[in-house]
Amino acid sequence: xxxxxxxxxxxxxxxxxxxxxxxxxxxxxxxxxxxxxxxxxxxxxxxxxxxxxxxxxxxxxxxxxxxxxxxxxxxxxxxxxxxxxxxxxxxxxxxxxxxxxxxxxxxxxxxxxxxxxxxxxxxxxxxxxxxxxxxxxxxxxxxxxxxxxxxxxxxxxxxxxxxxxxxxxxxxxxxxxxxxxxxxxxxxxxxxxxxxxxxxxxxxxxxxxxxxxxxxxxxxxxxxxxxxxxxxxxxxxxxxxxxxxxxxxxxxxxxxxxxxxxxxxxxxxxxxxxxxxxxxxxxxxxxxxxxxxxxxxxxxxxxxxxxxxxxxxxxxxxxxxxxxxxxxxxxxxxxxxxxxxxxxxxxxxxxxxxxxxxxxxxxxxxxxxxxxxxxxxxxxxxxxxxxxxxxxxxxxxxxxxxxxxxxxxxxxxxxxxxxxxxxxxxxxxxxxxxxxxxxx
Numbered sequence: 001x002x003x004x005x006x007x008x009x010x011x012x013x014x015x016x017x018x019x020x021x022x023x024x025x026x027x028x029x030x031x032x033x034x035x036x037x038x039x040x041x042x043x044x045x046x047x048x049x050x051x052x053x054x055x056x057x058x059x060x061x062x063x064x065x066x067x068x069x070x071x072x073x074x075x076x077x078x079x080x081x082x083x084x085x086x087x088x089x090x091x092x093x094x095x096x097x098x099x100x101x102x103x104x105x106x107x108x109x110x111x112x113x114x115x116x117x118x119x120x121x122x123x124x125x126x127x128x129x130x131x132x133x134x135x136x137x138x139x140x141x142x143x144x145x146x147x148x149x150x151x152x153x154x155x156x157x158x159x160x161x162x163x164x165x166x167x168x169x170x171x172x173x174x175x176x177x178x179x180x181x182x183x184x185x186x187x188x189x190x191x192x193x194x195x196x197x198x199x200x201x202x203x204x205x206x207x208x209x210x211x212x213x214x215x216x217x218x219x220x221x222x223x224x225x226x227x228x229x230x231x232x233x234x235x236x237x238x239x240x241x242x243x244x245x246x247x248x249x250x251x252x253x254x255x256x257x258x259x260x261x262x263x264x265x266x267x268x269x270x271x272x273x274x275x276x277x278x279x280x281x282x283x284x285x286x287x288x289x290x291x292x293x294x295x296x297x298x299x300x301x302x303x304x305x306x307x308x309x310x311x312x313x314x315x316x317x318x319x320x321x322x323x324x325x326x327x328x329x330x331x332x333x334x335x336x337x338x339x340x341x342x343x344x345x346x347x348x349x350x351x352x353x354x355x356x357x358x359x360x361x362x363x364x365x366x367x368x369x370x371x372x373x374x375x376x377x378x379x380x381x382x383x384x385x386x387x388x389x390x391x392x393x394x395x396x397x398x399x400x401x402x403x404x405x406x407x408x409x410x411x412x413x414x415x416x417x418x419x420x421x422x423x424x425x426x427x428x429x430x431x432x433x434x435x436x437x438x439x440x
Contacts, residue, residue: 020134022426024126026419032122033418036062036106037114046111046409051149051160052191059106063121063146070128072144078197079164080148080188086128088140088433098209098392100138100429102127103145105161105384109152113411115418119399120214121146123422130426138433140209147384148193152240154178155187156347160198162384166391167202174199203391210359210432211388214397214425216413218381220404228420229367229374230398231360235386236284236379237320237352240311243270243331247340249296249304261339264294264303269334270342274310277327281319284378287312315378317352353386358439359395359432366427372420381406393438397421397428 039059041048049055064082067074072084090097104120124144131137148161155176163169174185174195185195217223222230247263271289278287289310294303312327314320328344335342360376367374377398385394399421402412432438 019136019430022127022130022134022136022423022430024123024130024419024422024426025133026415028129029122029126029419029422030415032066032126033114033118036118036122044111047108047114048110048112049106049108050110051107051151051153052187056107057191060146063106063125066122066125067144070125071132072125072128078194078201079161079169080191080193080198081161081164082146084125084128084144086131086137086142086144088138088142090139091141097140098207099141099143100433101143101145101208101211101388101392102213102425102429103143103147103384104213104215105147105150107149107151109407111409112151112407113405113409115216115401115411115413116218116406117150117215119216119413119418119421123214123418123425127422127426130422138429140433142429143208150384155184157184158348159350159382159384159387162387164198164201165203166387168387169198169201171199205391208392210393210395210429210438211385211391212359212363212395212397212425212428212432213383213385213388214399214421215383216406216411217377217398217401217404218406218411219401221377222375222398222400223402223404225375226373227375228372228400228417229363229424230377230400231363231367231374232355232379232396232398233360233376234315234352234354234378235383235396236313236315236381237317238311238313238350238382239320239324240309240347240349242345242347243267243308243310244343244345245270245306245308245335245340246342247304247306247338248302250302252300252302255302260302261304262302263306263340264292266335266338266340266342267292267294267306267308269338270308270331271310273327273330273334274312277323277330278312281314281316281323283314283316283319284380285312285314285316285319285323286380313380313382315352315380320352350382350386353389353394355385355389355395356393356438356440359393359428362431363395363397363424363428366424366431370420370423370427372424393440395428397424
């Protein structure tokens with residue numbers, strides 16, 4: 001599927017709609033995003049609303065109230081996911097159809113932006129408001145979710161809420177600790193989430209008709225191509241690790257270079273290894289060293305210990321496996337050559353996940369019908385949709401990010417682009433609502 005190509009029809013013909021279109025109120029959407037942005041940790045730059053923090057707790061109350069005002073039935077599940085339900089016409093008549101599901105997250109990285117995840121949650125709520133304004137209901141129930149803690153956190157986890165829905169949160173993960181030594185399970189308890197309930201929060205595979213997530217691109221492709229809608233083809237796989245280097249502390253002035261066991265130099269060489277391997281990816285591949293520390297941290301002492309935290313990503317699962325092996329082998333070789341021992345701890349890994357072709361076609365059809373330009377695009381960021389794909393058909397809609405910036409205060413998407421995304425989300429869900437089966 002390429003831009004402006006005619007999408008293939010999906011299983012189950014979609015009848016021409018006689019309903020009024022579901023059009024979001026751009027001003028109301030912009031106002032909601034602005035209001036949510038006030039819930040932030042003022043001690044940090046940008047917008048900081050990290051999982052389990054007080055600003056995050058207050059923001060989630062705001063989201064729940066917005067859901068209720070839109071007419072959704074709201075509950076918080078065992079893992080802290082906020083779930084809004086708009087009953088469908090069929091369920092009111094006693095029929096049991098699988099629901100349509102949409103949503104995203106409202107937590108941020110430290111010193112992040114105002115749009116990542118937020119667009120998918122507040123956009124979905126505004127869609128429900130727009131449906132109410134035109135007296136529109138789907139046949140199927142509509143579920144809107146604000147997932148708990150999508151961003152990577154100090155406990156070494158990510159996509160917490162969506163991961164519980166597929167049974168991916170384990171008892172061992174509750175014992176993960178943050179830099180202060182606090183266990184993840186204890187932090188959940190203090191936040192008001194029962195860890196045992198989170199462990200038993202899984203949905204059954206096949207429990208929904210389709211999951212569609214609206215999101216900002218977080219990259220520059222759509223803006224560069226002057227394209228209004230991105231039809232996501234696949235979500236990147238991610239491998240993360242921590243490497244700990246043990247060398248020998250020595251005097252910086254009297255220890256010759258050829259007899260040093262410099263842990264920091266081994267770590268620095270490993271950072272270049274990550275860059276070298278990921279630059280060699282045949283298609284899509286990126287690598288990032290996000291943190292490096294050394295001890296004792298004095299200018300006149302050869303570092304005896306160092307740590308490096310890094311990740312690499314690709315939508316090519318086969319390449320990810322090869323890269324993992326190559327990076328580990330080359331880091332070990334470089335450390336050995338410098339007389340340094342290294343231990344690599346592999347953290348949570350997310351597999352690359354393709355979206356469902358039939359859903360891509362319906363997103364493209366919706367954009368094309370609305371007169372919006374679109375193109376197929378991979379996602380280099382991880383999303384809750386990756387986990388939801390294990391439960392049923394999944395698709396994603398991207399809207400442009402200005403200058404491709406994200407995870408920073410400069411993150412920005414124009415309200416008009418976000419409103420286009422909400423319109424396409426609504427039209428896509430309406431098309432899927434009319435289909436008996438979605439071919440996977």
